[in-house]
Every structure is written in C-alpha cells, then in structure tokens.
Amino acid sequence: MFTLTTKGGVAVAAAALLAGSASADISSVVFSITATLDNGNGPSYPLEIELDPNGIDGNGDYQWTLANPIDVNDGNGQNVFTLDGAGVTIFADPSVALNFNVIAGMQNTVFTVDSAVLGFAPLANAVGRATAAVSVTDLNGDGASFTPTGTGAYGSYYNGGGTLFQELLPGAVVAAANSTATASDVFPAVGYQSIGTTLTDIQSDWNFTLSAGDLASGTSEFEVIPAPASAVLGLAALAGLRRRR
Numbered sequence: 001m002f003t004l005t006t007k008g009g010v011a012v013a014a015a016a017l018l019a020g021s022a023s024a025d026i027s028s029v030v031f032s033i034t035a036t037l038d039n040g041n042g043p044s045y046p047l048e049i050e051l052d053p054n055g056i057d058g059n060g061d062y063q064w065t066l067a068n069p070i071d072v073n074d075g076n077g078q079n080v081f082t083l084d085g086a087g088v089t090i091f092a093d094p095s096v097a098l099n100f101n102v103i104a105g106m107q108n109t110v111f112t113v114d115s116a117v118l119g120f121a122p123l124a125n126a127v128g129r130a131t132a133a134v135s136v137t138d139l140n141g142d143g144a145s146f147t148p149t150g151t152g153a154y155g156s157y158y159n160g161g162g163t164l165f166q167e168l169l170p171g172a173v174v175a176a177a178n179s180t181a182t183a184s185d186v187f188p189a190v191g192y193q194s195i196g197t198t199l200t201d202i203q204s205d206w207n208f209t210l211s212a213g214d215l216a217s218g219t220s221e222f223e224v225i226p227a228p229a230s231a232v233l234g235l236a237a238l239a240g241l242r243r244r245r
Contacts, residue, residue, distance in 0.1 A: 026051055027203075030064050030116040031088050033100065035072065035081045039209060040110035040149065045072050045080045049088075051116070060092030062116075079105045084215070094120050095223030096204055102217075103139070104210040110149055113206040113218070117161065123199045125227045127192035130156040132168040132220040133184035136175050136210070144175040144214035149207045154185070156204045156222035158195070165195065165202075165222065175214075192225065199224055 031049040036042060049064060056062045066086040073079055085101035098115040132154035138144035146153070152167025168185035175181035187193065204222045 025060060025092065025119045026056065026062055026090060027117040027119075029114075030062070030090075031086055031098075032112075032114045033083060033086070033102070034112045035102075035104075036110040036112075037080065037105075037107045039108045042107070043074070045074070047072055047083065049086075062088075062090040064088050081105050081109060081111070085217075088115055090116060090118050091223075092118075092120065093225070094118050094123075094202060095221055096202055097219070097221040098204050098206070099219045100206070100217065101215065102210065103215045104212050107212050108209060109212070110209050111206065111216075115204045117201050117203045119201040120199075123224065123226055126195045126197070126199045126224045127227045128156070128158075128165050128195050128202075128222065128224040129186075129188065129192045130154070130166050130168060130204075130220070130222045131184075131186045132218065133182065134169060134173055134208075134216060134218045135180055135182040136173050137180040137215040137217075138175045138177055139215055140213040141177050143177050143211070144181075145209075145211045146173040146216050147209045148172070149209055152185075153208045154204065154206050154218070154220050156202070156220075158199050158202045158224070159197070160201065161203055163197075166193075168220075192227075194227065195224070 028051050029048045030051045034044055034046040036044040070083045071079055072081050082103040084103055087099040089097040096115050096118050100113050136144045136146040151170055153169040155167045156165040158165055166187040169183055173181050173183045202222055204220055206218055210216045
C-alpha cells in the first residue's frame with residue numbers, strides 16, 4: 001500500500017512510465033475517483049490513473065488493474081478514503097468495464113468514479129447494453145449504506161458524455177451491522193436496446209454516497225454493437241452474436 005496526500009491538486013498515479021502520446025481512441029486518464037467529504041458539502045480529493053500506451057494490445061484492447069491499495073489523506077494526514085481495488089477493461093469492439101473497491105474515511109463521503117472515454121469509428125444503427133452490481137459492507141459495527149447521489153448510482157453515456165444511455169441502481173443499498181448487502185441491475189432485461197443514432201465514443205461512471213468507515217464494491221459494463229440492417233433476428237437474438245471473452 002502507498003499513500004497520497006493531496007494539497008489542493010489532483011493526485012495522479014500512473015501504472016507505468018508513459019512513453020509516447022496517448023492513444024487517440026482511449027482517453028489519457030483511464031480511471032478517476034473523487035471523494036467529497038461531509039456528505040458532499042466538504043472539500044474534494046481527486047485521484048487519476050493515466051493511460052499506459054504500451055498496454056494497448058494489437059486489437060486495440062486495454063486493461064488496467066490497481067496493483068496495490070492507495071490511501072488518500074488530507075493535508076493533515078487524516079485518511080479521506082482508501083482505494084482498495086479498481087480496474088478498467090476496454091475492448092475495442094467496443095465495451096468499457098469499470099470496477100472499484102473503496103473504503104470511506106471517518107465521514108460520510110460522496111464518490112464519483114469515472115472510466116476512460118473509448119472512441120471509435122462512427123458506429124451507425126447501434127444497440128447497447130449496460131449492467132452494474134454493487135455490494136456494501138459494514139466495517140465498524142454500526143451498519144452501512146450506499147446511496148445514489150442522482151437518479152441512479154451507475155450511468156452509461158455516449159458521444160462526448162453528453163448523452164445518457166441508461167442509469168442503473170436507483171435505490172439505496174443498506175447493510176446491517178457487521179454484514180454485507182448487494183444489488184444488481186441491467187438494461188435492457190433481455191438482449192440489447194436500440195440507441196437510434198451514430199456513436200463515436202462511450203464511457204461510464206458511478207456517483208454515490210458511502211457511510212463513514214465502510215466498504216463499497218462496484219462492477220459494471222457498457223457495451224455497444226451494430227444492429228443488423230434487417231430486424232429479422234430481433235434485438236434479443238443479438239445477445240448470442242456477441243463475442244465471448
């Protein structure tokens with residue numbers, strides 16, 4: 001484990017020394033998390049993970065996984081949050097998976113977690129599918145809560161982040177003392193949903209409040225594919241056409 005102390009700036013951790021310029025298809029920041037104390041009314045502490053261009057394989061796919069937990073402290077050395085685990089998996093076909101494990105410090109904390117932006121050649125007649133799951137664990141014996149800060153804890157977006165595909169997990173997840181509670185969500189329930197426009201990029205994020213001293217873990221994926229010119233197959237049948245990984 002190592003510690004980052006932020007003093008008004010953005011803490012940046014790189015998986016490796018960067019060589020050359022960042023890929024035009026994957027944003028220069030592949031993972032970011034911001035913690036805001038006092039239920040979102042206090043100071044904010046951001047952490048960013050930079051793209052390692054050498055990690056992009058011959059297919060344009062990329063994976064980053066946090067090697068060791070990171071403690072983020074304030075200027076007085078007090079723990080704000082611990083990033084206990086995190087990962088981003090990008091497939092150029094395209095899809096973006098965004099995962100995290102985070103422990104709040106001594107205050108109820110609002111977290112925003114963002115994936116990389118994945119750009120690609122214009123994709124017409126696209127259909128999409130989003131999935132998300134979360135668990136919340138009480139670590140200090142007084143119960144734990146995970147509460148969306150908007151209409152859904154997870155959001156999937158396209159075309160510059162300005163257009164929402166779907167928000168998921170609209171309700172709070174509450175764990176009793178010394179226990180864990182889970183929730184999951186998917187859109188659509190079966191197959192893929194028509195988007196109705198040409199796509200050029202996708203990304204996703206999480207926005208939630210976590211109770212003091214407790215652990216939240218999230219997994220998610222947003223994937224899009226071109227729909228066939230004919231609707232004979234139907235959107236539900238597209239699930240069987242998706243490349244298995």
